[in-house]
Amino acid sequence: MEEIRLRFPPSPTGYLHIGGARTAIYNWLYVKKHGGKLILRIEDTDADRSTKESIDGIISGLEWLGVTWDEGPYFQSEFADEHRAAARKLIESGHAYKCFCTKEEEEAKREAAVAAKITYKYDRTCCSLNAQEIAAREKAGVPHVIRFKVPDRGGALSFTDTVYGRIDRPYADIEDFVIVRSNGMPLYLLCNVVDDIRDRISHIIRGQDGLVNTPKQILIYEALGARIPVFAHMSLTLDPKKAKISKRSHGEVVTVQFYRDHGFLPWALVNFLVLLGWSAGDDREIFSKQELIDAFSLEGLTKSNAIFNYNKGDEKFFTDPKAINTNAHYLRTMKIEELAPLVREDLAAAGLWNDDYDGEKKAWFLNTLELIRGRFHTIRDFAIMGRSYFADEYPVMDAARAKNIDKHEKIGEWLGLLADRFAALADFTKESSEEATRVLAEELGIKPGILINGARTIVTGQVAGPGLFEILVAIGRERVVDRLRRCLEIAARAE
């Protein structure tokens, strides 16, 4: 059976963005599903724009996502000789020719054509040059590019794209495209094909923007006598204004790094991204890795472009709401043992980690995560909204203070009394603390909610959270009593 080999060929001119990640994920899933190999190839032929940081960023982004590859990274720049050799071979076999037209001449013709509203196509001036003419120009030192000679035949080149179906392109519509620059550097169209042939790539899954130049690449495959791979073009990811997403216009939100920095679970991002332009064909939206691999198929890819629903300046959602929801879903349903190390890393970065959490207080730590994670959206929330569980210095939200403290003149006194009751309890449990609270409220002639919400505000600084009595037990009697006694001082803290 034919070997299944796919590749992910990023050009290292920026960070890994979510569109690129989506492409990588589809390639990876196809490979995993069919037992193939994924090749990572860095297309760094544009030396001016390629950077080391970018290469590192792409690799660490893929690693973080869990997208693994079997070969590489290979660097396209290392195969320049091979690319040039292929160009030579194409000239020798009559599939390409040297073109001495200057860039300026070409641009002028192109502009004139656009002005005249005519479709421009290279006029083949140099296609008919004879050997002597070519030799004369070369001797005179006239620089030249190498153009692929599109077969002079009628009809159309056709191929079947796995997603878009049969595509026909009349030969007459295809220009004799440049494959080697005048400075001798081979171009993408050629390099890409030569590399894919060398790497024995069997399937190409790439963005729909590659659809129009697929006929040109097929021509190169044919001229080089190579087998043509299966093509599957995927829809693009656009912004709400239907523009292509880019770091330049959207900023960090379109980079994988952003999600890592904002406390996303890698798999949640993968799950979200894979659904942008693909569906399993049924109603499933949450997949384990194995479920996704089993469910994946090229047939599920959508033809129409998908919109990444990010709205700059949105106060409630810092990225696509569905992405946040997917992350929150995993956060509250994943195994607590798997969540713990991720939270640990984040708490450590925030200076809130205590080694006891992985030692004698491990049970407490896991229980606390279980208690508070239901309301959180990202890993970062543990150190921010959940700060009061891990530190004694935490801010009090304005909204909480306004709603639960400022409205009651005697709240300081009441919570002080509550602290006394708690201190006097034989056992400090969810049940005993609740009973003590309700009894005190009754004695004071106020609603228990006043004490409950006031205590939550003081003890955690938050307007919302788990049931108060579970909070109290999690934070511990000593700290609770102390915090309640310093009620007014804590309430005065700025947010």
Added chain:
RNA sequence: GUCCCCGUCGUCUAGCCAGGUCCAGGACACCGGCCUUUCACGCCGGCGACACGGGUUCAAAUCCCGUCGGGGACGCCA
């Protein structure tokens, strides 16, 4: 401008190829309710789409044509 691709709720999508089971299903978002000491979760309910116009047919989201809309490509970028 030319060529190519696409067009189902605000967003992601199922359904389309093999027309009827679709006055169109799910998810997110939004709204309401239940639960409740708060918020969230959960559960229940609501809002909300076949771009438009023709045609074929007993029957069209599904097939055909046209229009409009959106995107892509048109580089000596990748």
